[in-house]
Amino acid sequence: MPKQKTHKGLAKRAKLTGKGKVKVGQAGKSHLMAGTRGKNVRKLRGTKMASKPEQRRLGKMLKQG
Secondary structure, X not given: OOOOOOOHHHHOOEEEOOOOOEEXXXXXXXXXXXXXXXXXXXXXXXXXXXXXXXXXXXXXHXXXX
16 A cells, blocks of 8 residues: 655645644735724734644644554
């Protein structure tokens, strides 16, 4: 049986931490931000950890058991 390949689209957008969690960029900050409060814009900065169900799914796509 062949090896599972890394999903290249996801590999460019997410990365695994040392403990195997998936770190992803925060969604909803690319455009239409003019009417958004500054407080909400600041909350969207940086990266976030994927949710528990997504950790399992995305980990498989990144070739982590």
